[in-house]
Amino acid sequence: MTNYSHIEYWQRFIQGDQEAFRSLYDLYANALFSYAIRYCADEEIVKDSIHDLFVDLHRYRSRLNPHVNVKAYLFGSLRRKVVESKKKSIDRSISAENYRFRLGLETEDYITLSDDKENEVLTKLRAEMEKLPYRQKEALYLRFTCEMSYEQVAQIMDISIASCRTLIYRAVKDLRLRMENNKISQLLFIAFLPVRKINDQPITSRSMLI
Amino acid sequence: MERKVEDILSGDSPSEDLDKEAADVRKLGNRILNILQSTRSHKLSSDAYIALWMRIEETTRKSVRRTRQIRMLRYSAVACVVLTLSIFFWNKQVHEMSYESLLYNATISQNLITEEEEVSIRQGNGQQMLISDGQVIDLRSNEENENRQKKTPTFNTVTVPYGKRIEVILPDNSKVWLNAGSQLTFPTIFETAERRVYLEGEGYFDVEGELERPFYVHTANMVVKVLGTTFNISSYKDDPFASTVLLSGEIELQGVGETLFEPHVLKPGTAAVLRKDSKRLSISNETVEDHISWRQKQLILKNTPLAEITARLERVYNTDIKVESASGANETFSGRLDLTQPLTNLLTTLYNPLEYQLQKEERRIIINKR
Numbered sequence: 001m002t003n004y005s006h007i008e009y010w011q012r013f014i015q016g017d018q019e020a021f022r023s024l025y026d027l028y029a030n031a032l033f034s035y036a037i038r039y040c041a042d043e044e045i046v047k048d049s050i051h052d053l054f055v056d057l058h059r060y061r062s063r064l065n066p067h068v069n070v071k072a073y074l075f076g077s078l079r080r081k082v083v084e085s086k087k088k089s090i091d092r093s094i095s096a097e098n099y100r101f102r103l104g105l106e107t108e109d110y111i112t113l114s115d116d117k118e119n120e121v122l123t124k125l126r127a128e129m130e131k132l133p134y135r136q137k138e139a140l141y142l143r144f145t146c147e148m149s150y151e152q153v154a155q156i157m158d159i160s161i162a163s164c165r166t167l168i169y170r171a172v173k174d175l176r177l178r179m180e181n182n183k184i185s186q187l188l189f190i191a192f193l194p195v196r197k198i199n200d201q202p203i204t205s206r207s208m209l210i
Numbered sequence: 211m212e213r214k215v216e217d218i219l220s221g222d223s224p225s226e227d228l229d230k231e232a233a234d235v236r237k238l239g240n241r242i243l244n245i246l247q248s249t250r251s252h253k254l255s256s257d258a259y260i261a262l263w264m265r266i267e268e269t270t271r272k273s274v275r276r277t278r279q280i281r282m283l284r285y286s287a288v289a290c291v292v293l294t295l296s297i298f299f300w301n302k303q304v305h306e307m308s309y310e311s312l313l314y315n316a317t318i319s320q321n322l323i324t325e326e327e328e329v330s331i332r333q334g335n336g337q338q339m340l341i342s343d344g345q346v347i348d349l350r351s352n353e354e355n356e357n358r359q360k361k362t363p364t365f366n367t368v369t370v371p372y373g374k375r376i377e378v379i380l381p382d383n384s385k386v387w388l389n390a391g392s393q394l395t396f397p398t399i400f401e402t403a404e405r406r407v408y409l410e411g412e413g414y415f416d417v418e419g420e421l422e423r424p425f426y427v428h429t430a431n432m433v434v435k436v437l438g439t440t441f442n443i444s445s446y447k448d449d450p451f452a453s454t455v456l457l458s459g460e461i462e463l464q465g466v467g468e469t470l471f472e473p474h475v476l477k478p479g480t481a482a483v484l485r486k487d488s489k490r491l492s493i494s495n496e497t498v499e500d501h502i503s504w505r506q507k508q509l510i511l512k513n514t515p516l517a518e519i520t521a522r523l524e525r526v527y528n529t530d531i532k533v534e535s536a537s538g539a540n541e542t543f544s545g546r547l548d549l550t551q552p553l554t555n556l557l558t559t560l561y562n563p564l565e566y567q568l569q570k571e572e573r574r575i576i577i578n579k580r
Contacts, residue, residue, distance in 0.1 A: 022263070025263055025266070029254065029259060029262070029263075030251065030253045030254060030259070031251070033252060033253065033254050034251040034252045034253065037252045038252075043258075047254075047258065047262050050262060050266075051262060051265050051266050051269070054266045054270075055266060055269045055270055058266075058270040059270070103246075103249060104249070104250070104252070105245065105249060121241065122241060122245065125241055125242065125245060126245055129242075129245065129246075140246055141246065141249075144242075144243055144246035144247060145246045145247060145249055147247075150222070165220050166220075168216075168219060168220040169216045169217075169219075169220035170216075172215055172216035172219045172220065172239075172242065173214070173216035175238075175242060176214065176215050176216060176238060179238065
């Protein structure tokens with residue numbers, strides 16, 4: 001089979017190539033699912049939205065822009081579809097209710113490093129990341145997990161590039177401050193404890209000392 | 211000025227820039243990046259992946275159909291190229307996916323059994339037709355007429371609601387009588403190497419013998435491989451058992467999914483009954499007639515428990531039969547019930563009118579002990 005770049009598949013699909021349509025599905029279905037399931041925990045809604053997205057692409061393909069950024073275009077379109085069907089599925093259309101983004105870090109199994117201290121820090125960091133505002137988490141996910149450019153992230157989230165940068169900046173700054181505060185409070189906490197009790201402390205506190 | 215980790219990560223090339231920074235900035239930055247980059251990607255299960263694609267493909271096929279003819283005239287040359295490509299593409303898919311497509315098509319419309327009032331056929335092109343009583347669904351001509359222009363495997367689904375039954379002639383000339391509350395899904399054209407159908411409910415099969423092309427009946431619990439025979443399969447969801455009865459020829463049974471048993475070859479005149487709870491297959495040489503008597507609109511009973519009889523009558527007459535007192539459910543009956551009779555007549559033979567009172571509502575009969 002010939003190896004085309006993603007944009008070539010896109011253009012061949014617009015010209016009416018069925019095989020390219022299937023290739024687009026193969027290239028993006030799992031990435032789209034992985035993104036949207038963080039947006040909406042209901043797998044059926046996500047699958048329905050992916051279905052609608054591809055059906056629309058097929059139906060309106062003669063009108064599609066052949067020079068689009070394919071990945072950002074697909075992610076952005078799916079995002080709108082998921083939001084729409086979430087609005088429909090829950091009768092309350094309060095925007096805050098409909099906007100959820102989970103990184104899903106806490107449920108994962110991690111390879112534990114031999115370094116206990118490092119494991120503790122990472123666990124804490126993951127927990128703090130999940131506490132960030134939804135839009136910040138989404139920006140982090142698109143920028144670093146999906147390795148997208150600011151231009152792509154901006155297109156998907158439908159905001160300016162500058163706003164994207166601000167989201168990332170605030171998210172990382174927040175994480176830094178929370179991690180620093182955490183360290184200080186641990187230090188203070190332990191400093192006021194009688195010396196003999198230190199050994200009874202759970203690993204969390206001890207590892208934070210250094 | 212000292213640079214903080216947020217300055218680096220919000221920049222354009224965070225990983226390269228981090229390397230130039232102080233240890234604490236670098237450490238936190240790399241931790242954040244590592245966590246985000248190693249987070250699990252939630253993939254679709256392979257079944258869901260295929261099923262979703264088939265749904266997309268089916269929907270687009272429907273909408274393309276209408277516009278295609280116009281386009282064919284205007285850009286016939288272009289259309290031919292597209293068509294050739296699609297034929298090539300689809301043919302490749304056909305063999306890998308024919309069984310999955312059959313299963314998929316069989317499961318998407320099972321709700322019709324309880325929702326429809328009349329026998330219906332949903333054809334490959336998505337059209338649905340209602341069939342009036344006593345008609346035979348004859349799909350024989352299709353195999354020659356539809357030349358191999360078909361690009362995708364398409365499926366017909368015949369749905370028989372409770373209270374109805376129908377005879378179907380399949381594209382290969384095999385005949386199937388479908389009992390009440392059943393559904394049969396099969397391709398509009400059988401493949402050259404094999405014939406596969408999916409049955410929910412009960413069907414009496416008279417399969418056209420073709421040594422080169424085995425015939426498979428898939429059900430929820432087992433697969434029956436056929437080489438030209440007559441047999442009856444009963445595989446209702448709400449029955450505690452599934453049975454296969456062979457009248458002539460030879461068939462092979464195989465378990466599906468959780469139902470595992472050694473492939474079993476059935477001899478003519480025997481019945482195989484699968485108990486769904488124990489997942490055990492038992493073979494009996496009892497006369498097979500009572501299993502297939504529904505075709506002659508008769509129900510033959512041989513020490514049949516009352517509960518089983520009422521369950522069958524419910525399906526045939528599409529009526530809820532509610533017995534208020536539990537007594538008598540274990541009572542067994544032998545004999546012959548004429549299913550052309552009104553239901554109340556049959557019930558009075560089963561429930562002595564001196565002891566029981568029948569209360570008839572629309573689609574519902576309540577039996578009370580006097």
